[in-house]
Amino acid sequence: MKLYYATGTCSLSPHIVALEAGIPLDIERVDIFRKPHVTGAGNDFTTVNPNAYVPVLELDDGSLLTEGAAIVQYLADLKPEIGLAPAAGTRERYQLQSWLDFVATELHKMYSPWLFHPEYGVQAQEVARGKITERLAYVERHLERSGLYLMGETFTAADAYLFTIVGWSAYAKVDLSAFPQLRAYMDRVGARPKVRDAMRAEGMKLAA
Numbered sequence: 001m002k003l004y005y006a007t008g009t010c011s012l013s014p015h016i017v018a019l020e021a022g023i024p025l026d027i028e029r030v031d032i033f034r035k036p037h038v039t040g041a042g043n044d045f046t047t048v049n050p051n052a053y054v055p056v057l058e059l060d061d062g063s064l065l066t067e068g069a070a071i072v073q074y075l076a077d078l079k080p081e082i083g084l085a086p087a088a089g090t091r092e093r094y095q096l097q098s099w100l101d102f103v104a105t106e107l108h109k110m111y112s113p114w115l116f117h118p119e120y121g122v123q124a125q126e127v128a129r130g131k132i133t134e135r136l137a138y139v140e141r142h143l144e145r146s147g148l149y150l151m152g153e154t155f156t157a158a159d160a161y162l163f164t165i166v167g168w169s170a171y172a173k174v175d176l177s178a179f180p181q182l183r184a185y186m187d188r189v190g191a192r193p194k195v196r197d198a199m200r201a202e203g204m205k206l207a208a
């Protein structure tokens with residue numbers, strides 16, 4: 001299996017899930033700063049994903065799966081005994097999907113593109129930061145009572161995704177100082193050995 005990724009982007013989330021699950025994974029870096037985006041093998045990335053975004057998971061039969069929220073569930077379901085996703089059809093699984101959708105639509109797509117593209121302008125960026133701060137306050141209140149992770153005491157695929165996106169905060173100038181639970185959560189997830197392995201493999205800087 002191969003994951004097309006770009007360093008530190010949302011593709012870090014499936015990368016973490018694969019390592020946490022102990023799934024052997026090849027990784028191929030995509031240069032998303034070149035137009036058109038180019039894969040590590042030197043191919044035009046639109047031949048892999050016509051939408052030109054990571055993550056893309058290439059399965060052993062050559063078929064492709066896109067969309068991070070779907071990819072992490074696919075990976076988690078390959079190793080159900082690890083507990084990265086509750087069993088399909090259970091109420092807990094819908095709760096996981098709820099968190100994945102929340103992170104995708106309320107956070108991921110508020111940070112990016114708005115806060116990564118100066119051409120949107122200062123006013124649009126301040127609106128995005130305000131919206132993100134409201135959503136992070138909701139996460140903060142949830143973490144006050146949920147336990148160590150979003151779904152309780154067990155690390156799940158939703159944590160890999162939330163950690164990845166909130167990890168953009170310093171770069172995006174999103175202030176986390178009002179959210180002590182969230183900051184502790186980021187430290188907790190960031191200290192997990194497999195999370196560190198995934199970040200190291202992508203060439204990211206690790207917290208001490």
Ligand SMILES: N[C@@H](CCC(=O)N[C@@H](CS)C(=O)NCC(=O)O)C(=O)O
Pocket residue numbers: 006009010011032052053054055066067068069104112
């Ligand atoms: N809907 C996609 C969005 C993925 C996405 O936004 N990927 C970004 C990195 S975080 C990307 O590859 N951007 C490059 C581009 O759009 O040109 C998903 O949830 O997987």
